[in-house]
Each structure stands twice: as C-alpha cells, then as structure tokens.
Amino acid sequence: MKNPVLVVDFGAQYAQLIARRVREAKVYSEVVPSDMSAAHMLSREPAAIILSGGPASVYAQGAPQVDKAIFEAGVPVFGMCYGFQAMAKALGGTVEQTGLSEFGGTQLDRSGPSVLFGQTPQAQSVWMSHNDSVTVAPDGFTVTASSAGATVAAFEDTTRRLAGVQFHPEVGHTDFGQEILSHFLYDIAGLAPSWTADSIIDEQVAKIRQQVGDKKVLCALSGGVDSSVAAALVHKAVGDQLTCVFVDHGLLRAGEREQVEKDYASITGIDVRTVDASEQFLSALAGVTDPEQKRKIIGREFIRTFEKAARDLSAEKDIEFLVQGTLYPDVVESGGGTGTANIKSHHNVGGLPEDLKFDLVEPLRTLFKDEVRTIGLQLGLPESLVWRHPFPGPGLGIRIIGEVNRERLETLRAADAIARAELTAAGLERDVWQFPVVLLGDVRSVGVQGDGRTYGHPIVLRPVSSEDAMTADWSRLPYDLLSRISTRITNEVREVNRVTLDITSKPPGTIEWE
Ligand SMILES: Nc1ncnc2c1ncn2[C@@H]1O[C@H](COP(=O)(O)OP(=O)(O)OP(=O)(O)O)[C@@H](O)[C@H]1O
Ligand SMILES: O=c1[nH]c(=O)c2[nH+]cn([C@@H]3O[C@H](COP(=O)(O)O)[C@@H](O)[C@H]3O)c2[nH]1
Numbered sequence: 066m067k068n069p070v071l072v073v074d075f076g077a078q079y080a081q082l083i084a085r086r087v088r089e090a091k092v093y094s095e096v097v098p099s100d101m102s103a104a105h106m107l108s109r110e111p112a113a114i115i116l117s118g119g120p121a122s123v124y125a126q127g128a129p130q131v132d133k134a135i136f137e138a139g140v141p142v143f144g145m146c147y148g149f150q151a152m153a154k155a156l157g158g159t160v161e162q163t164g165l166s167e168f169g170g171t172q173l174d175r176s177g178p179s180v181l182f183g184q185t186p187q188a189q190s191v192w193m194s195h196n197d198s199v200t201v202a203p204d205g206f207t208v209t210a211s212s213a214g215a216t217v218a219a220f221e222d223t224t225r226r227l228a229g230v231q232f233h234p235e236v237g238h239t240d241f242g243q244e245i246l247s248h249f250l251y252d253i254a255g256l257a258p259s260w261t262a263d264s265i266i267d268e269q270v271a272k273i274r275q276q277v278g279d280k281k282v283l284c285a286l287s288g289g290v291d292s293s294v295a296a297a298l299v300h301k302a303v304g305d306q307l308t309c310v311f312v313d314h315g316l317l318r319a320g321e322r323e324q325v326e327k328d329y330a331s332i333t334g335i336d337v338r339t340v341d342a343s344e345q346f347l348s349a350l351a352g353v354t355d356p357e358q359k360r361k362i363i364g365r366e367f368i369r370t371f372e373k374a375a376r377d378l379s380a381e382k383d384i385e386f387l388v389q390g391t392l393y394p395d396v397v398e399s400g401g402g403t404g405t406a407n408i409k410s411h412h413n414v415g416g417l418p419e420d421l422k423f424d425l426v427e428p429l430r431t432l433f434k435d436e437v438r439t440i441g442l443q444l445g446l447p448e449s450l451v452w453r454h455p456f457p458g459p460g461l462g463i464r465i466i467g468e469v470n471r472e473r474l475e476t477l478r479a480a481d482a483i484a485r486a487e488l489t490a491a492g493l494e495r496d497v498w499q500f501p502v503v504l505l506g507d508v509r510s511v512g513v514q515g516d517g518r519t520y521g522h523p524i525v526l527r528p529v530s531s532e533d534a535m536t537a538d539w540s541r542l543p544y545d546l547l548s549r550i551s552t553r554i555t556n557e558v559r560e561v562n563r564v565t566l567d568i569t570s571k572p573p574g575t576i577e578w579e
C-alpha cells in the first residue's frame with residue numbers, strides 16, 4: 066500500500082498496537098523489523114516513521130540503531146521509548162542510565178507550548194517503562210515535558226517534523242495517548258485522516274485480483290466473522306471463481322452446521338459446500354491430550370480436507386489458492402511477529418502442515434477484529450453475522466481438557482448450548498466478547514444428586530470482555546444469570562455435577578483453556 070506510516074519494531078511488546086492506533090486515526094500503518102535497511106524503508110515512500118520501544122539499551126554494543134539517512138530524507142519521525150532514545154542518540158543527544166527507572170502510571174509535567182501535546186493538560190498521567198533516559202536533547206529540539214525519572218520526557222522540532230516521547234502513547238493507560246499521536250500525524254507530519262473502510266476494501270479487492278487472476282479459489286469458511294468478511298472481499302474481487310468449503314470436523318457447537326448451511330448462502334449469495342470430516346478428525350485426535358499436538362493435528366486435517374475438496378471441485382486442474390480469514394492476533398500468538406513468542410499455534414497459522422501447497426489468500430492478516438467488523442458492515446454483511454462471537458477453528462477440541470471423544474463432545478455441546486441460550490435470553494450477547502464453555506474431561510468431582518452420590522466432570526464458564534482478543538477481562542455477568550446457567554447445566558446435562566466460573570484476565574490466562 067502507498068505511503069504507509071511505518072512502525073519500526075525494535076522488539077516492542079506491542080508494536081502492532083502502535084500501528085493499530087495510527088489506523089484508528091485513519092492513517093494506514095504497517096510494522097517493519099528494525100533490521101530493514103533505511104534505503105528499503107525509504108523505497109516504500111513512507112508518510113512518516115514511528116520508532117517503537119524495545120528491550121535494548123541504545124549505548125550497548127550491537128543495540129539496534131536508527132540510520133541517519135531517514136532524518137536526512139526529511140521523513141517525519143516520532144520516537145517512543147527506545148525509539149525516542151535511539152532518535153536522541155542518532156541526532157547527537159545523550160542517553161544514559163541515570164539510576165531512575167519508571168514503570169507503570171507516571172505523572173508527566175508539560176513545559177511551554179507544544180504542537181505534540183496541543184491543548185492537553187499541563188499535568189497528565191502517562192504509562193512509562195524504562196531504565197534509560199535522554200539527559201540531553203539533540204540540537205534544534207525543544208524539550209516539552211518531564212517526569213520525576215526523566216528530565217527530558219518529550220521533545221519536538223516541528224521545522225524538521227520530528228518528535229519523541231519517553232512514555233508509551235499507544236497504551237490505554239496513557240490518558241491522552243491517542244490525542245498526542247493524532248497531533249503528530251495531523252499537525253506535525255501533516256497527514257490527512259483518509260484510510261477508511263472503503264479505501265481498505267478497494268485496495269484489498271485490487272490486491273486479490275492481482276494475486277488470483279482468472280484462477281479458481283477455495284475459501285475455508287467457518288460461518289464466523291473473519292472468514293465471512295474474507296469470502297465477501299474475494300467474492301467482490303473475483304465473483305464465482307470462488308467456492309467456499311465449510312468443514313464439519315465433529316468439533317462444532319450444537320446447531321452450527323445447520324445454521325451455516327441454512328443461512329449462509331441465502332444471506333451472502335455465495336456458494337458454500339459442506340464437507341463432513343468428523344470421522345477423520347476424531348480418529349486423528351483419539352488418545353491425544355497435549356494442546357499443541359491437538360492444534361497441529363487439527364491444522365493438518367483441515368488442510369487435507371481442503372486438498373480433497375479442491376480435487377473434487379476441479380477435475381482438470383488443481384485449485385492453487387486457499388482463502389483464510391486469518392487476523393493479526395492469530396499470527397502474533399503463533400509466534401509470527403518479529404521476535405514474538407509462540408503462545409499457541411492457531412490452526413490456520415502455526416498449525417499449518419509443512420507440506421502446504423496452497424497459495425494463501427489472507428486479506429485480513431494485518432487487521433484486528435474490530436477493523437474486520439467495520440469492513441464487514443461496509444460490505445453489507447448483516448449485523449447478526451458481523452457481531453457473532455468468535456469461535457476458534459479447532460472448536461470444542463481445545464475446550465475439552467484431556468482426550469477428545471464423542472461422549473465428551475456431546476456433554477460439552479449440551480452445556481455450551483445452555484450457556485449461550487441463557488446469555489441471549491438475558492440480552493447480554495453484545496456485552497460479552499466471547500463465552501467459551503470448557504469441559505474438564507480429565508477431572509472428576511463428587512456430587513450429591515437425587516440423594517445419591519455422583520462422580521462427574523466440572524464445567525468451566527469463561528465469559529470475557531475484550532477489544533481485540535489480545536487482552537481480555539472476565540465478564541461480570543449478573544449472579545442470577547450465572548445461577549440459572551449452573552442450575553440448568555447440572556439438571557440437564559448428565560455427567561456434569563459442578564459448574565465453575567473463570568475469573569482470570571488475559572494476561573495471565575488466555576481466553577481459551579488450551
Ligand atoms: N469449520 C471450518 N471450516 C472451514 N474453515 C474453517 C473452519 N473453522 C475455521 N476455518 C478457517 O480458519 C480461519 C480462522 O478461524 P477463526 O475462528 O479465527 O475465524 P472465523 O471463524 O472466520 O471467525 P470468528 O473469529 O468469528 O470465529 C477461518 O477464517 C477459516 O478460514
Ligand atoms: O481460529 C482459531 N484458531 C485457533 O487455533 C485459535 N486459538 C484461539 N483462537 C481464538 O483466538 C482468540 C484468542 O485466543 P486465546 O486468548 O485463547 O489465545 C480467541 O477468540 C480464541 O477463541 C483461535 N482461533
């Protein structure tokens with residue numbers, strides 16, 4: 066895409082969050098690794114460059130640096146934390162370990178007028194996380210703020226369109242972070258808020274046409290939000306070259322297959338085939354208890370199923386392209402960011418088999434769910450589909466702790482259906498991001514039912530609120546609703562004699578249990 070704001074990732078925890086905040090300001094942004102050469106970055110004709118935070122110390126040997134060529138080219142630059150320090154050093158300022166560290170909420174005091182801070186208060190709360198500090202700003206810069214642990218906490222040189230801050234404007238805990246970032250984008254870099262759902266759709270459609278040409282494409286369609294939006298984009302781009310395949314892997318929730326089969330084509334006008342592969346998935350999963358192994362097996366079986374569908378659909382020539390509704394969180398959790406850890410292998414990214422032959426078409430790969438929902442609505446998809454709760458591709462397979470088998474699936478399906486029905490009846494569906502129900506298949510607990518002893522399995526309710534699934538908090542559902550769910554599950558689902566509520570945020574817990 067043309068003239069992006071490039072976020073140079075120095076190994077920050079949340080580099081993508083910076084890009085996301087820039088996009089919230091309606092300016093297109095992408096993350097690039099810090100070892101990309103200045104010439105390569107400049108060849109993208111960036112509208113601006115943002116330098117992220119990072120774990121290194123700029124004065125340490127081998128620490129990543131900023132190439133001065135970027136400043137000489139006249140590109141507007143905004144440094145944050147490590148990026149601020151690297152910028153100060155590159156331009157002749159001083160960075161030192163002063164012995165004063167700041168972590169978490171910190172008071173920032175402004176001094177004098179500032180384009181970057183605009184009309185924000187003289188004293189404001191920002192989020193800091195640093196050991197090193199800029200002690201002398203480079204020539205030509207005005208120091209505009211300080212904190213107890215950082216005498217130079219912000220500087221700007223609006224003539225050269227450069228600015229930097231020691232704190233993190235991208236995190237929600239910095240009170241005026243988005244405002245400060247917007248001042249950089251609009252008032253220092255001189256950019257306009259022009260990256261909208263419409264412009265994303267146009268660019269993606271053009272890109273898909275270029276990638277696919279006049280060839281046929283297969284879309285892995287789950288009936289969920291992401292693959293529906295991906296399918297709608299591809300359909301807009303190449304029309305009936307597209308065929309969607311919905312896999313019933315035996316790990317679906319009650320009524321899910323029927324819903325996709327009945328509603329999907331009528332809502333979207335897109336051709337959907339169902340493949341029943343439950344036997345194949347369940348026998349591949351027999352005896353497996355390790356979550357990562359389950360995910361890899363499911364990822365592999367998905368691809369084997371699509372390969373077979375591709376052969377069945379096109380006798381003369383293999384279909385080369387597979388559309389997936391992959392989003393950025395799937396990529397980053399699978400360890401696909403620059404230097405990020407593998408938290409869990411999402412079946413559609415880290416769980417793909419090594420011998421994958423399809424060319425992937427993933428128009429949503431750099432986006433977050435809320436951005437995808439906006440695009441879905443713009444494409445004319447109905448709210449009922451766009452606002453569906455996410456449901457993971459591996460389905461109930463990663464919500465049964467222990468071995469997955471038909472009997473346990475039936476138990477979990479029944480409990481899950483009750484929890485969902487009660488949430489809907491209470492009118493609280495939109496207040497909750499997602500509501501996993503988990504069966505502790507390898508745990509038993511004693512109960513007393515009908516005056517007799519039972520020895521059943523516990524169910525865990527895991528309702529969460531979230532903005533983008535990268536972080537989450539447990540939902541404070543009303544007690545009477547929780548009580549109804551508990552009573553119904555223990556009364557109606559044999560094998561379950563105990564219902565528990567998960568009250569863990571993410572981090573430390575992930576949303577799913579496996
Ligand atoms: N049962 C399925 N049949 C075919 N493809 C699937 C199935 N489940 C998942 N996929 C593929 O894996 C991708 C990732 O799954 P994921 O659950 O993250 O997205 P989604 O189902 O499209 O959206 P949502 O997040 O709303 O559930 C999907 O976009 C789709 O391409
Ligand atoms: O399609 C998917 N394939 C997967 O392998 C997978 N694992 C987790 N999820 C979903 O991703 C979001 C974040 O999940 P976690 O907090 O559990 O990591 C939540 O919305 C999860 O439901 C998956 N989706």
Ligand SMILES: NC(=O)CC[C@H](N)C(=O)O
Pocket residue numbers: 117118119120121122145146147148194195196197198
């Ligand atoms: N969060 C950061 O970018 C930290 C920068 C640098 N490692 C410091 O400790 O000061």
Ligand SMILES: [Mg+2]
Pocket residue numbers: 287289290455456457458
């Ligand atoms: Mg899904």
